[in-house]
Amino acid sequence: MNRTFRDRLAAINPAYATFDSLQTLQVNMGDLCNLKCSHCHVAASPAGKRNMGRGVAEKIVSLLEGKRGITLDITGGCPELNPQFTYLVEATGQMGLRRIVRSNLAVLSEPGMEWLPEFYLEHGLVLFCSLPCYSADNVDRQRGAGAFARSIRALKLLNSLGYGSTHELNLVYNPGGAYLPGSQSGLEYAYKAELSARHGVSFSNLYTITNAPIGRFRDHLEKKGALETYLDLLAERFNPDAAGAIMCRTLISVDWQGFLYNCDFNQALGMPILTPEGMPLTIDNLETAARSGTGLALGRHCFCCTAGEGSSCTGSLAA
Ligand code: SF4
Numbered sequence: 001m002n003r004t005f006r007d008r009l010a011a012i013n014p015a016y017a018t019f020d021s022l023q024t025l026q027v028n029m030g031d032l033c034n035l036k037c038s039h040c041h042v043a044a045s046p047a048g049k050r051n052m053g054r055g056v057a058e059k060i061v062s063l064l065e066g067k068r069g070i071t072l073d074i075t076g077g078c079p080e081l082n083p084q085f086t087y088l089v090e091a092t093g094q095m096g097l098r099r100i101v102r103s104n105l106a107v108l109s110e111p112g113m114e115w116l117p118e119f120y121l122e123h124g125l126v127l128f129c130s131l132p133c134y135s136a137d138n139v140d141r142q143r144g145a146g147a148f149a150r151s152i153r154a155l156k157l158l159n160s161l162g163y164g165s166t167h168e169l170n171l172v173y174n175p176g177g178a179y180l181p182g183s184q185s186g187l188e189y190a191y192k193a194e195l196s197a198r199h200g201v202s203f204s205n206l207y208t209i210t211n212a213p214i215g216r217f218r219d220h221l222e223k224k225g226a227l228e229t230y231l232d233l234l235a236e237r238f239n240p241d242a243a244g245a246i247m248c249r250t251l252i253s254v255d256w257q258g259f260l261y262n263c264d265f266n267q268a269l270g271m272p273i274l275t276p277e278g279m280p281l282t283i284d285n286l287e288t289a290a291r292s293g294t295g296l297a298l299g300r301h302c303f304c305c306t307a308g309e310g311s312s313c314t315g316s317l318a319a
Pocket residue numbers: 033034035036037039040041042043044045076077078104130
């Protein structure tokens with residue numbers, strides 16, 4: 001019998017299917033991106049038009065006042081291309097937050113973005129940079145021709161500013177196809193050895209993320225007739241040790257219009273957090289959405305978070 005994801009969680013502990021406490025507010029600034037990666041779960045591209053404006057950014061800033069100690073996780077698309085990115089960073093600088101920016105590295109070599117590395121440094125931002133492999137061929141296949149060389153140039157520049165030594169610079173790996181990531185610690189070891197030996201590049205930690213069966217990656221699987229096989233693989237590799245640590249128990253995701261979701265995957269799927277009457281909650285209702293015990297919006301895609309070592313925006317859950 002096929003049991004739902006919710007059933008699998010509830011069989012271990014009913015609380016695992018509910019919100020616990022707010023530790024991370026993840027802000028997705030929109031779908032504009034300088035790249036158009038084949039695995040992108042938010043279907044971002046240079047043509048992205050759904051991007052956060054000042055009104056929503058101001059609401060986020062005012063809600064973060066008094067939230068000392070939580071993490072502000074800024075993502076996209078390519079968040080640095082949104083004009084509200086600098087506002088959001090500058091306005092939250094004195095709030096005692098850990099502030100993460102998810103960068104695709106290649107943005108550092110876009111025309112007009114020369115200011116960006118110093119801006120990261122000046123504002124004490126923690127960088128999570130996607131680099132799906134240490135081999136140029138694999139990266140260019142996923143991200144487009146030349147993406148690897150641009151990423152290495154960006155990493156060297158960031159290293160020269162102290163990122164990867166005195167300042168936190170993490171890399172994010174995702175598989176190049178319909179399979180689970182290998183061991184996070186093993187991949188980190190290999191990345192460190194290869195990037196240091198071949199390119200003289202260093203970084204802090206490597207985090208592995210399982211490809212979610214949504215967005216452009218789902219389209220790709222459907223075209224190959226491989227979607228069901230991948231969904232079955234995720235369910236078969238359900239790891240009970242990862243179940244209690246799924247990120248949606250402590251994270252809320254905000255979209256460009258201010259609607260709230262249990263995670264960025266649900267956001268990409270258009271599954272907002274709803275009131276009991278079925279109305280979507282917005283940033284104005286953050287306290288309601290973040291109430292302990294509130295039920296999570298779960299679906300079949302959720303098995304990507306509990307397969308193998310488990311997966312979250314900050315890497316594996318049960319390594
Ligand atoms: S995966 Fe990241 S870098 Fe690639 S298109 Fe999507 S948002 Fe942009």
